[in-house]
Amino acid sequence: MSTxxxxxxxxxxxxxVVLARQTARKLSIECGLRLVDQTxxxxxxxxxxxxxxxxxxxxxxxxxxxxxxxxxxxxxxxxDDGPGIPDVKLAxxxxxxxxxxxxxxxxxxxxxxxxxxxxxxxxxxxxVTICKWT
Amino acid sequence: MERIxxxxxxxxxxxxxxxxxxxxxxxxxxxxxxxxISGTGARGVLIDISALDIVDSFIGRMIATISGLSxxxxxxxxxxxxQPAVAITLVELGLTLPGVITALDVERGMRLLxxxxxxx
Ligand SMILES: Nc1ncnc2c1ncn2[C@@H]1O[C@H](COP(=O)(O)OP(=O)(O)OP(=O)(O)O)[C@@H](O)[C@H]1O
Ligand SMILES: [Mg+2]
Numbered sequence: 001m002s003t004x005x006x007x008x009x010x011x012x013x014x015x016x017v018v019l020a021r022q023t024a025r026k027l028s029i030e031c032g033l034r035l036v037d038q039t040x041x042x043x044x045x046x047x048x049x050x051x052x053x054x055x056x057x058x059x060x061x062x063x064x065x066x067x068x069x070x071x072x073x074x075x076x077x078x079x080d081d082g083p084g085i086p087d088v089k090l091a092x093x094x095x096x097x098x099x100x101x102x103x104x105x106x107x108x109x110x111x112x113x114x115x116x117x118x119x120x121x122x123x124x125x126x127x128v129t130i131c132k133w134t
Numbered sequence: 135m136e137r138i139x140x141x142x143x144x145x146x147x148x149x150x151x152x153x154x155x156x157x158x159x160x161x162x163x164x165x166x167x168x169x170x171i172s173g174t175g176a177r178g179v180l181i182d183i184s185a186l187d188i189v190d191s192f193i194g195r196m197i198a199t200i201s202g203l204s205x206x207x208x209x210x211x212x213x214x215x216x217q218p219a220v221a222i223t224l225v226e227l228g229l230t231l232p233g234v235i236t237a238l239d240v241e242r243g244m245r246l247l248x249x250x251x252x253x254x
Contacts, residue, residue: 018156039219046190104191108227
């Protein structure tokens with residue numbers, strides 16, 4: 001597996017969520033994902049970018065265009081240095097929210113992508129990695 | 135401030151969402167719409183989302199809220215033009231939008247609204 005291209009952008013304020021969606025859209029087209037997979041990846045990115053802004057106090061979205069044999073993939077990493085998630089298992093429960101949300105962001109994002117990993121600890125920030133392959 | 139325009143068409147209101155809305159813009163639309171429904175006594179609201187290539191949990195929740203709000207104010211909301219890929223994604227995300235009425239396009243949405251109002 002090799003990395004074709006990579007980059008990073010800030011997700012600090014609400015407007016950055018829109019910009020993160022735009023970047024995810026551009027890259028998923030470039031990656032060659034089919035339309036429904038583009039839509040799924042952009043939607044997952046939107047959820048995770050919003051979480052980074054609202055709960056993480058802002059962070060970054062790193063992206064990587066990948067190639068693995070004949071397949072291409074897009075990996076997005078959302079990271080912040082916020083308070084972290086005390087109970088990751090609870091946070092990964094459908095419908096659980098600490099705020100006024102629907103509690104669908106994390107679990108929904110996991111369903112929408114091929115690879116999902118969440119690393120978080122209290123005081124150590126949060127890092128969510130998602131990836132979708134052609 | 136940036137706003138999504140709300141058009142009046144007889145007893146209906148038409149909203150065409152053409153931009154990728156940030157969360158605050160969506161909240162403003164929700165407030166503007168409830169004000170316009172009560173101000174005009176509109177009986178129906180059409181929300182055209184055919185230009186939206188994604189609907190995430192935030193926009194989904196806004197749509198559900200508008201639909202619920204309008205019912206309380208004696209109006210019906212119909213969401214028109216949802217792209218198939220958006221519909222598939224919404225279901226997988228876990229958002230089923232209960233109580234939200236949908237139609238394929240504005241024309242059908244309008245017909246649906248008229249029928250529903252007549253049968254009341
Ligand atoms: N980056 C983060 N930093 C700290 N806590 C987080 C972060 N992301 C998620 N959480 C916690 O996990 C919970 C679940 O997140 P999730 O996105 O699933 O739901 P939500 O944001 O509460 O609602 P929704 O996304 O449906 O509007 C959040 O309420 C929050 O407590
Ligand atoms: Mg969320």
